[in-house]
Amino acid sequence: MLYVVLFFTFFSLFLYVLLGGADFGAGIVELFSSPENRKLNRETIYKVMGPIWEANHIWLIILIVILWIAFPMYFNIIITYLHIPITLILLGITMRGVAFIFRHYDAVVDESQIWYNRMFRISSLITPVFLGMSFGALVSGRIIVSPGPQHGFAEIFMLPWLNIFTLLTGFFYAALCAFLAATLLIGETEGEARKIYSRKSAIATIVLVILGGLVLLYGFLTDMAFVKDFVENPFSVAAILLSAVLLIPLWRAIRKERRVLARILAGSQILLVIFAAVNTHFPSLIISAEGDVNMLQGIAPEASINILGITLIVGGAIILPGLFHLMKSFNMIKFSIKEESKN
Template structure:
């Protein structure tokens, strides 16, 4: 039962990273677009799905709260400020999304800025959180002892910037898949720049892990099978390069999705069997079996599968390109 909830948590986080990742990326790229018409199209590409994408963050939070309450309490203690800022960013971009089309043209720039700023804040804080977990939090007798800013370090800031670049890359690939004409071509030109920036970020993370002798580095060396994931990511990067050279609209998004999945798989198995590296294990964090079994009948076999079906149907219905060309919606 514990492994079931670990798997469900990992799947929920992975789905969130991919789905909300691309619409947060579109939000950040939104700030690089001056044309009002192009901004309208960019928002239209995510309008049917953005709020459903964010639901997966709620799912992950509910699983942590119910199945791993120790981790939930510890993470909130350690990341109180980043989580608050992230949630405020998500709220701000949601409000901006709804109000932008109803605002007078002379004040629309306020909501445009809010949409970009909210997307950037949420993305950056998610990356900072991951970076702090990788670098390691300060614990004393099993309790978090790092203070209100124990999560803040040059490495966590670097990871915040890196995730923003990764989301922007995912967003650019989504725009290539969903848009026509010049908007698609601009996004296609952005992909190589963002991909190189993400590569530089990954190299910087690896060098930092070597220099600082981070515990996670030893896990990579002790578990050589983990290099299957970077190899998979490298193969996906080659597919990405080929799809850009051959001007394919569909494959760039899937290639970057595989890269994200490879990075997530590397981190998840590097942390195993810890929920919070390297302080709280899965068994220590798990709720009593009775609680896990009770949740199973609601969240496990009803809500989660229903959400998967809803997402699949939603993306199926709103497939295709957005715009004013024939055959689009």
């Protein structure tokens, strides 16, 4: 059952990066849109996000619950030493949800709408930045798992996640979210509006590639263990090279405004990036100042793993078809060019 639990752990991570990332990215796209395009963006985002925006964060909840039950040592490290960025992430998600609702359903149309819009856009950018910074902190080798009296508050709880590497990682994930949103929104509009999102997707792709290169370059120049192992891992390098090759058909699909192909290729990019990052150091997905922390050490008892595995299988059999039906019902999933041509 351990393999079942591991599968759902990374499957939940993939779906949250994909769906939740596109969710955040919609606000980022709106933030960097011109004033005349923001109304179009708000209407498009509401049409797309309205039916499922609450469902996107379920994958983060599932991921946290799995870590809490199956991998308590990992959960303890994350929740203890990264409690500041995690708190900011939760505040960002809450603020974003409040703004999303009130800017559409507030009965009184006044200046408060301006603040709701600003809150939605800014929280859409800040939240994924802190998510990326948290991941960067886990692999940066700066978390002090066994702090002593010589370590101060800043060294234990601030510096591991607040540094140049984690900032670059945070902006990389924010760019990834913008790339996902712009690519997915290509198929939700027509005419000139679709061309706008096509251009935004192309720009986001370029920014994403540049930031990804900066993350690797900075990590390599500062002799960071994770980046060095990443470069030396043939499977991770192969995944990134394949991702780079797929940029060519992705750009063609974006330029031709091909909804189905662009979405498939965008999802493939996310899968390859996650695989490359996880494969580099698995099962040691936390690199602390004292060394690697093995994910498979200090796991829950076998009985707990078995119960969790069965629960995830049953839950997945209920949730996944329901989510699929929800997205299909609201015209968010396409499988063929024939379906695409109807839009």
